[in-house]
Amino acid sequence: MSRVERISGLRGMNDILPADEALWRRFDDAVAATMRAYGYQRIRTPILEPTRLFVRGIGEVTDIVEKEMYSFTDALNDEQLTLRPENTAGVVRSVLEHNLLYDGPKRLWYTGPMFRHERPQRGRYRQFHQVGAEALGFAGPDADAEVILICQRLFDDLGLAGISLEINSLGAADERRAHREALIAHLAADEGVLDEDARRRLHTNPLRILDSKNPALQSIIAAAPKLIDFLGEASRAHFESLQSLLRAQNVPFRINPRLVRGLDYYNLTVFEWVTPFGPERTPLTICGGGRYDPLIEMLGGKPAPACGFAVGVERVLELMRATEHAVDSSLCDVYVAHQGDAAAPVALQVAERLRDAGLDVILHCGGGSFKSQFKRADGSGAWFAVVIGEDEVARGAASVKWLRESASASGRQESVPLDDLADLIIDQLTADDEQ
Ligand code: ATP
Numbered sequence: 001m002s003r004v005e006r007i008s009g010l011r012g013m014n015d016i017l018p019a020d021e022a023l024w025r026r027f028d029d030a031v032a033a034t035m036r037a038y039g040y041q042r043i044r045t046p047i048l049e050p051t052r053l054f055v056r057g058i059g060e061v062t063d064i065v066e067k068e069m070y071s072f073t074d075a076l077n078d079e080q081l082t083l084r085p086e087n088t089a090g091v092v093r094s095v096l097e098h099n100l101l102y103d104g105p106k107r108l109w110y111t112g113p114m115f116r117h118e119r120p121q122r123g124r125y126r127q128f129h130q131v132g133a134e135a136l137g138f139a140g141p142d143a144d145a146e147v148i149l150i151c152q153r154l155f156d157d158l159g160l161a162g163i164s165l166e167i168n169s170l171g172a173a174d175e176r177r178a179h180r181e182a183l184i185a186h187l188a189a190d191e192g193v194l195d196e197d198a199r200r201r202l203h204t205n206p207l208r209i210l211d212s213k214n215p216a217l218q219s220i221i222a223a224a225p226k227l228i229d230f231l232g233e234a235s236r237a238h239f240e241s242l243q244s245l246l247r248a249q250n251v252p253f254r255i256n257p258r259l260v261r262g263l264d265y266y267n268l269t270v271f272e273w274v275t276p277f278g279p280e281r282t283p284l285t286i287c288g289g290g291r292y293d294p295l296i297e298m299l300g301g302k303p304a305p306a307c308g309f310a311v312g313v314e315r316v317l318e319l320m321r322a323t324e325h326a327v328d329s330s331l332c333d334v335y336v337a338h339q340g341d342a343a344a345p346v347a348l349q350v351a352e353r354l355r356d357a358g359l360d361v362i363l364h365c366g367g368g369s370f371k372s373q374f375k376r377a378d379g380s381g382a383w384f385a386v387v388i389g390e391d392e393v394a395r396g397a398a399s400v401k402w403l404r405e406s407a408s409a410s411g412r413q414e415s416v417p418l419d420d421l422a423d424l425i426i427d428q429l430t431a432d433d434e435q
């Protein structure tokens with residue numbers, strides 16, 4: 001007998017199962033509250049965009065555009081499309097398309113899945129999620145400080161331990177040009193050491209070589225001329241001012257002159273939040289951001305400054321799992337158990353009334369003994385079981401059973417008239433809350 005083939009999901013693309021839902025919700029709620037606290041509005045852009053958007057908006061000589069994009073031709077109209085590898089380009093496209101900057105700067109945030117064809121490993125997936133914020137139209141270091149403070153508040157709120165902030169300045173285009181020449185000279189003097197990627201990038205995008213994770217390159221990278229030494233007056237003032245704002249808010253940071261970020265359109269401030277250990281005991285970045293003043297113009301808009309960040313959600317959840325005590329994963333407040341033909345419609349009616357009163361209710365389906373139903377009730381994490389059998393129907397009452405240790409009297413059982421049921425349960429739940 002032939003068995004039907006079972007189809008597996010794609011490598012590096014994860015199912016997020018109900019068991020993880022409480023953790024995701026805790027994260028999502030903290031994000032929404034934090035963004036609100038800073039006056040950021042949510043924007044939702046499509047997952048598919050024209051390939052050109054990312055080629056122009058991220059840069060041709062980047063890991064993402066060179067080898068990580070899921071791009072394909074739409075067979076129906078021959079369009080080149082790409083699953084978004086990040087959302088800044090999409091947000092800026094949308095802002096320009098809808099002229100959102102017409103009445104001044106905008107504070108925006110987004111969350112959702114991103115797609116990159118990378119080698120899957122812990123903390124690195126092919127479909128992963130990012131939360132990001134973009135402050136569009138603000139030129140000063142106060143906006144840089146604000147987006148960093150958003151991260152700080154979010155990570156504090158989530159109780160993340162052991163993460164640290166690194167900052168750097170990439171200066172302005174002409175400063176990067178002078179540094180670039182010095183950098184090419186330094187790297188070319190020892191060209192034999194470079195790997196294939198680095199040799200290819202030597203004359204196209206040498207700054208990106210500093211971002212290389214190849215251990216063989218680390219000593220030549222360490223000895224390379226530092227961009228920070230090439231900064232002019234204005235860039236230095238911007239960087240100084242950001243630092244003093246952070247100091248004034250007691251945000252600890254470290255200046256990392258090697259920090260360049262993967263994307264091409266950054267200028268001035270760049271920052272990353274890192275955890276001490278990743279999979280190979282290398283630092284793992286949970287959030288990257290900075291200023292990208294050239295981007296809006298590069299995508300066809302009227303020049304306007306911008307800064308923002310993107311948080312890797314899976315990496316943060318990993319940290320939450322490591323640092324956090326159990327999150328409440330109960331499915332409902334009340335589990336309604338019932339037995340007998342007469343009880344079934346009464347139980348359904350009771351469940352609906354309890355939901356009307358604002359309670360979360362699971363109504364038992366599929367029959368079975370009360371004993372087996374109580375097992376389900378325990379498994380649901382409910383505070384109360386409401387039991388309806390033939391006796392109860394005859395009396396117009398239900399038995400309420402206290403299920404959880406912390407419910408004011410675990411194991412207690414009481415007969416309650418159906419009309420009083422919702423009030424009694426809500427009273428008990430609030431009493432427990434106040435204890
Ligand atoms: P990395 O150097 O780790 O490849 P990146 O510079 O490519 O990171 P960004 O484009 O700045 O990353 O994205 C911001 C954040 O999104 C990263 O700091 C990381 O937390 C997360 N991230 C990036 N790529 C992945 C991925 N493939 N899987 C899971 N999270 C990711």
Ligand code: MG
Pocket residue numbers: 063262
């Ligand atoms: Mg990457």
